[in-house]
Amino acid sequence: xxxxxxxxxxxxxxxxxxxxxxxxxxxxxxxxxxxxxxxxxxxxxxxxxxxxxxxxxxxxxxxxxxxxxxxxxxxxxxxxxxxxxxxxxxxxxxxxxxxxxxxxxxxxxxxxxxxxxxxxxxxxxxxxxxxxxxxxxxxxxxxxxxxxxxxxxxxxxxxxxxxxxxxxxxxxxxxxxxxxxxxxxxxxxxxxxxxxxxxxxxxxxxxxxxxxxxxxxxxxxxxxxxxxxxxxxxxxxxxxxxxxxxxxxxxxxxxxxxxxxxxxxxxxxxxxxxxxxxxxxxxxxxxxxxxxxxxxxxxxxxxxxxxxxxxxxxxxxxxxxxxxxxxxxxxxxxxxxxxxxxxxxxxxxxxxxxxxxxxxxxxxxxxxxxxxxxxxxxxxxxxxxxxxxxxxxxxxxxxxxxxxxxxxxxxxxxxxxxxxxxxxxxxxxxxxxxxx
Amino acid sequence: xxxxxxxxxxxxxxxxxxxxxxxxxxxxxxxxxxxxxxxxxxxxxxxxxxxxxxxxxxxxxxxxxxxxxxxxxxxxxxxxxxxxxxxxxxxxxxxxxxxxxxxxxxxxxxxxxxxxxxxxxxxxxxxxxxxxxxxxxxxxxxxxxxxxxxxxxxxxxxxxxxxxxxxxxxxxxxxxxxxxxxxxxxxxxxxxxxxxxxxxxxxxxxxxxxxxxxxxxxxxxxxxxxxxxxxxxxxxxxxxxxxxxxxxxxxxxxxxxxxxxxxxxxxxxxxxxxxxxxxxxxxxxxxxxxxxxxxxxxxxxxxxxxxxxxxxxxxxx
Numbered sequence: 001x002x003x004x005x006x007x008x009x010x011x012x013x014x015x016x017x018x019x020x021x022x023x024x025x026x027x028x029x030x031x032x033x034x035x036x037x038x039x040x041x042x043x044x045x046x047x048x049x050x051x052x053x054x055x056x057x058x059x060x061x062x063x064x065x066x067x068x069x070x071x072x073x074x075x076x077x078x079x080x081x082x083x084x085x086x087x088x089x090x091x092x093x094x095x096x097x098x099x100x101x102x103x104x105x106x107x108x109x110x111x112x113x114x115x116x117x118x119x120x121x122x123x124x125x126x127x128x129x130x131x132x133x134x135x136x137x138x139x140x141x142x143x144x145x146x147x148x149x150x151x152x153x154x155x156x157x158x159x160x161x162x163x164x165x166x167x168x169x170x171x172x173x174x175x176x177x178x179x180x181x182x183x184x185x186x187x188x189x190x191x192x193x194x195x196x197x198x199x200x201x202x203x204x205x206x207x208x209x210x211x212x213x214x215x216x217x218x219x220x221x222x223x224x225x226x227x228x229x230x231x232x233x234x235x236x237x238x239x240x241x242x243x244x245x246x247x248x249x250x251x252x253x254x255x256x257x258x259x260x261x262x263x264x265x266x267x268x269x270x271x272x273x274x275x276x277x278x279x280x281x282x283x284x285x286x287x288x289x290x291x292x293x294x295x296x297x298x299x300x301x302x303x304x305x306x307x308x309x310x311x312x313x314x315x316x317x318x319x320x321x322x323x324x325x326x327x328x329x330x331x332x333x334x335x336x337x338x339x340x341x342x343x344x345x346x347x348x349x350x351x352x353x354x355x356x357x358x359x360x361x362x363x364x365x366x367x368x369x370x371x372x373x374x375x376x377x378x379x380x381x382x383x384x385x386x387x388x389x390x391x392x393x394x395x396x397x398x399x400x401x402x403x404x405x406x407x408x409x410x411x412x413x414x415x416x417x418x419x420x421x422x423x424x425x426x427x428x429x430x431x432x433x434x435x436x
Numbered sequence: 437x438x439x440x441x442x443x444x445x446x447x448x449x450x451x452x453x454x455x456x457x458x459x460x461x462x463x464x465x466x467x468x469x470x471x472x473x474x475x476x477x478x479x480x481x482x483x484x485x486x487x488x489x490x491x492x493x494x495x496x497x498x499x500x501x502x503x504x505x506x507x508x509x510x511x512x513x514x515x516x517x518x519x520x521x522x523x524x525x526x527x528x529x530x531x532x533x534x535x536x537x538x539x540x541x542x543x544x545x546x547x548x549x550x551x552x553x554x555x556x557x558x559x560x561x562x563x564x565x566x567x568x569x570x571x572x573x574x575x576x577x578x579x580x581x582x583x584x585x586x587x588x589x590x591x592x593x594x595x596x597x598x599x600x601x602x603x604x605x606x607x608x609x610x611x612x613x614x615x616x617x618x619x620x621x622x623x624x625x626x627x628x629x630x631x632x633x634x635x636x637x638x639x640x641x642x643x644x645x646x647x648x649x650x651x652x653x654x655x656x657x658x659x660x661x662x663x664x665x666x667x668x669x670x671x672x673x674x675x676x677x678x679x680x681x682x683x684x685x686x687x688x689x690x691x692x693x694x695x696x697x698x699x700x701x702x703x704x705x706x707x708x709x710x711x712x713x714x715x716x717x718x719x720x721x722x723x724x725x726x727x728x729x730x731x732x733x734x735x736x737x738x739x740x741x742x743x744x745x746x747x748x749x750x751x752x753x
Contacts, residue, residue: 205640206640206641207641207644207645209640210639210640210645211616211645212556212557212578213557213575213616214576214578216640282557282560283557283560283561327533327561328533328535328561329534329555329556329561330555330556330557331555331556331576332555
């Protein structure tokens with residue numbers, strides 16, 4: 001495991017296509033890295049002379065992008081280390097070009113106390129090979145009743161506030177949190193779901209669920225809560241981010257909120273952008289997600305929203321679950337899929353089929369989340385940390401779940417065909433992953 | 437009459453997991469084969485040797501008296517050794533998963549598993565993990581194929597055909613595997629299907645199943661040849677899906693007055709067990725137009741036909 005605090009040799013990434021959404025930069029050239037930061041980017045840095053011991057990496061045919069920032073990953077440390085540790089998640093992240101993980105607070109104990117934020121940051125510093133930033137709980141114990149110490153948690157290093165996969169049922173609690181958080185300019189991230197309307201639902205409500213005899217989750221269960229939140233954000237002026245929107249009705253609400261000038265942003269998960277409800281046919285529980293995979297027209301609308309920048313962020317929604325809780329009858333199986341390692345490869349499907357350009361994809365996976373969370377990432381600007389993913393865009397490959405670095409194997413992409421993969425990942429100038 | 441005229445009929449599959457995927461020819465083949473077993477079952481000597489030496493395990497994760505005894509009798513009359521395993525929660529409470537159970541049973545080398553489970557898709561999941569034939573005896577709200585086959589056999593014997601009939605399926609469509617399997621089978625054989633239920637007991641997008649949808653029972657029964665009633669589970673009666681038994685019976689319970697809207701020669705069916713005074717009035721259930729007892733008889737014959745047809749594709753057959 002490379003030590004991020006040591007200073008590696010200067011490195012020249014030579015002859016790459018360089019894509020930096022933070023500056024709308026799309027060019028060919030060299031990137032010089034030294035002391036963990038990007039020193040210079042130019043057409044030909046070799047001609048200008050390099051430090052003596054510079055390692056030159058031939059990057060012809062590769063694309064250098066800012067390392068990805070995954071804004072929604074469920075890890076399991078502390079409390080469920082059998083599912084995933086910060087170390088194993090960071091290995092998976094590095095292999096997927098993700099250089100910053102934003103972990104979720106639904107750990108055991110819950111990240112609702114500054115000491116736990118501190119614990120996670122220290123564990124990450126000692127064991128993880130990429131940057132890790134925790135989100136803290138929005139309400140104590142994720143119980144949806146009393147707000148956490150937003151100011152102290154933020155001071156300890158929490159980058160946003162969320163109740164993870166839980167929705168805050170009380171509009172009053174959400175209103176007060178949005179109001180109070182304004183003082184700290186804290187971002188509130190919310191899983192929008194009406195638990196009563198979801199009920200026993202396990203997949204998208206509709207004809208397919210009816211045919212399979214599975215209880216459905218109506219789209220309205222998401223849209224009703226999102227719409228409520230938009231109104232609360234308008235009342236309070238709080239900064240609000242929808243954790244995972246999935247359907248056209250929610251996108252319409254988002255569009256109207258944006259047009260009204262509200263500070264409302266949203267994520268979509270890579271699963272909802274690349275899969276649909278038909279994938280659950282055969283009762284395939286690895287496709288059982290919350291919120292559920294929707295219909296194909298929802299998926300297409302979501303992709304379009306990413307292409308337009310209406311949906312700001314693409315998240316992996318990485319959620320490791322062991323086989324014991326996944327290989328069960330569909331209605332009894334756990335929700336969730338891993339995804340941090342495959343997020344970029346799956347996202348490249350959208351680029352390859354022409355529905356999203358690469359700049360927009362990288363912006364949604366790196367630059368935007370970094371901006372929303374106030375992180376010094378998501379950019380290749382000289383002077384910034386050299387967090388970089390190198391992509392071979394034409395490399396065709398088939399995913400073998402057994403090769404994944406996560407502790408769990410619940411990927412919806414086993415045996416999926418991909419075109420384009422991460423070849424090398426650098427964190428603060430150190431190579432933390434190399435595909436051989 | 438103990439000859440074997442249709443003994444060559446084979447299902448080109450190892451399991452019977454649902455009506456979905458069966459061709460009309462396969463359905464008719466099973467019905468024709470069932471007719472032979474109806475005759476056999478009315479004789480003194482009811483035994484065949486088709487499954488002699490074979491082991492059939494009835495694995496019921498959900499309690500059932502009639503379906504389980506029907507399968508038990510069917511297996512025994514074909515000469516199988518039949519074992520009943522009521523799993524209802526015992527090993528599940530000990531933490532054993534469905535797949536563990538499947539692996540355990542598989543190691544005992546059964547030839548046929550008859551499985552009922554409360555979760556949709558559970559029987560299919562189990563079937564993927566065993567080497568023997570699996571018959572779905574009901575999975576969640578998904579399918580109950582032998583019920584649909586026995587219903588079709590009952591209809592065909594009384595109406596002489598299925599093609600062109602108008603069938604109303606009435607009651608808790610949303611939670612009913614019987615309704616789903618029947619819709620698929622009746623449509624495959626050319627019947628026209630209506631569903632009649634309070635809107636809260638209709639599955640989402642049910643109209644996309646190619647059925648006519650009614651919530652007014654009287655209009656829904658107009659001109660129908662067959663009225664199929666469904667059981668309403670007790671936990672759905674009191675305010676969750678319908679306000680009360682009283683109100684449900686008033687608007688959707690089949691009594692003689694409502695039945696008069698159907699064709700004069702309409703026949704009444706119910707998969708059992710009936711809630712008298714909830715979805716069906718006793719006068720109708722026991723009346724001249726009722727086929728309910730005949731359905732039970734057909735159940736054994738259909739299950740014998742299914743076992744017989746599957747036995748030909750068993751390993752070592």
